[in-house]
Amino acid sequence: MSITRLNHAVLYVRDVQRSREFYEDVLGFRTLIFLPGQAAFFRASGSTNDHDLGLFQIGSAAAPSPAGRTSVGLYHLAWEVDTLTELERMRTVLAGAGALVGASDHVLTKSLYAQDPDGLEFEVCWIVPAALITEADRERAASDLRPRPLDLAGEIARYGADTPGGIGVSIPAFPAVSPE
Numbered sequence: 001m002s003i004t005r006l007n008h009a010v011l012y013v014r015d016v017q018r019s020r021e022f023y024e025d026v027l028g029f030r031t032l033i034f035l036p037g038q039a040a041f042f043r044a045s046g047s048t049n050d051h052d053l054g055l056f057q058i059g060s061a062a063a064p065s066p067a068g069r070t071s072v073g074l075y076h077l078a079w080e081v082d083t084l085t086e087l088e089r090m091r092t093v094l095a096g097a098g099a100l101v102g103a104s105d106h107v108l109t110k111s112l113y114a115q116d117p118d119g120l121e122f123e124v125c126w127i128v129p130a131a132l133i134t135e136a137d138r139e140r141a142a143s144d145l146r147p148r149p150l151d152l153a154g155e156i157a158r159y160g161a162d163t164p165g166g167i168g169v170s171i172p173a174f175p176a177v178s179p180e
Contacts, residue, residue: 009077016057026097078123085161087126104147130168
């Protein structure tokens with residue numbers, strides 16, 4: 001047996017109510033369980049998981065995470081959207097919330113980077129469907145890991161605004177069932 005995917009993430013936050021509002025209002029998560037001053041559990045709008053994110057409050061005196069600066073630790077979590085239209089909408093929402101900190105083209109993944117109220121970084125991405133990945137794309141992705149600036153309008157022109165992302169990559173592409 002092997003691991004099939006990441007099922008959920010759990011984060012420590014200073015103020016669970018403030019974080020709850022952010023994850024609901026900005027990312028569209030739905031609160032499943034909320035224990036004021038203690039914890040919250042959420043499901044992403046397109047998910048069927050028991051929960052996708054858990055938050056535990058540790059208080060306002062908590063220091064920022066030194067991960068990546070002075071210690072090892074988690075860099076970010078990535079949340080996937082289904083179309084470039086949704087990625088564009090998320091860019092507007094994240095910028096409006098003052099949370100957007102960057103945007104990158106990783107060839108096979110088109111990404112926005114943002115921070116939650118505690119400065120914890122996360123990614124919102126659209127993944128190029130397997131059927132649209134060219135050999136040149138594969139070579140470019142393998143030869144240079146440096147992110148490039150994201151030209152979202154150019155990506156929409158190339159792939160289409162409403163092309164479902166991740167098919168055959170993060171989402172299984174099931175073969176057609178033949179009639180018997």
